[in-house]
Amino acid sequence: MKLILALVVLGALPLRAQTADEIVAKALEARGGRDRILAVKTLRMTGQISFSGGNEGKLVVTWKRPGKFRQELTLDGKSILRSTDGRNAWALNQLTGETQAKPLPPEQMDGVREQADFDKPLVDYKEKGNRVELVGKENLDGKSAYKLKVTLTNGVVRDEWIDAETFLEARWQGKVSVGGKDIEFATAFRDYRMWTGCVIRLRSIRRRLAPISARKSCLPTSK
Numbered sequence: 001m002k003l004i005l006a007l008v009v010l011g012a013l014p015l016r017a018q019t020a021d022e023i024v025a026k027a028l029e030a031r032g033g034r035d036r037i038l039a040v041k042t043l044r045m046t047g048q049i050s051f052s053g054g055n056e057g058k059l060v061v062t063w064k065r066p067g068k069f070r071q072e073l074t075l076d077g078k079s080i081l082r083s084t085d086g087r088n089a090w091a092l093n094q095l096t097g098e099t100q101a102k103p104l105p106p107e108q109m110d111g112v113r114e115q116a117d118f119d120k121p122l123v124d125y126k127e128k129g130n131r132v133e134l135v136g137k138e139n140l141d142g143k144s145a146y147k148l149k150v151t152l153t154n155g156v157v158r159d160e161w162i163d164a165e166t167f168l169e170a171r172w173q174g175k176v177s178v179g180g181k182d183i184e185f186a187t188a189f190r191d192y193r194m195w196t197g198c199v200i201r202l203r204s205i206r207r208r209l210a211p212i213s214a215r216k217s218c219l220p221t222s223k
Contacts, residue, residue: 021132147159
């Protein structure tokens with residue numbers, strides 16, 4: 001009788017809640033682990049991007065440590081370019097008639113730095129000055145996911161959803177600077193593949209919280 005009572009009492013005890021640090025650790029492990037992520041010094045991805053209006057273009061993105069980034073989108077034979085050497089950034093939009101890249105103003109540098117961080121905010125987030133809070137667990141597109149509130153060192157806040165089964169990033173939502181304006185976007189991530197010991201995402205669906213969206217599929221081509 002005492003044994004049965006003990007089992008009943010133990011069975012009624014609530015499970016210990018996960019912490020934000022534990023979710024982050026599992027998310028990094030799902031991607032191959034921190035050491036393997038940081039071992040990648042250069043990454044180049046090429047792919048296609050499709051917009052809701054039917055337009056399609058070629059996308060080439062290159063990252064190189066520390067903090068170097070170049071993104072080129074080609075539409076109808078014309079390029080939209082953003083790049084940074086880690087200190088300064090430049091942009092070119094041939095669709096608007098520009099013929100030479102122009103330096104980006106300081107107020108747009110935060111957005112470029114975030115793009116240049118191909119480890120993404122969760123890797124070494126405390127060292128970067130980012131803050132991560134666990135909001136809770138909720139249903140996301142029919143699956144259970146942990147919702148994290150991520151506050152970047154520049155004060156920008158975005159929400160991240162981590163799949164509760166795979167611990168891979170399922171979605172993020174936040175504001176992105178476009179043409180000097182902050183616009184709310186939500187991006188869902190699909191099609192993760194193993195590459196050189198790391199798990200990387202190959203497809204994303206970004207939608208502006210207004211009538212515009214884009215689908216992006218990319219393949220890594222170098223390390």
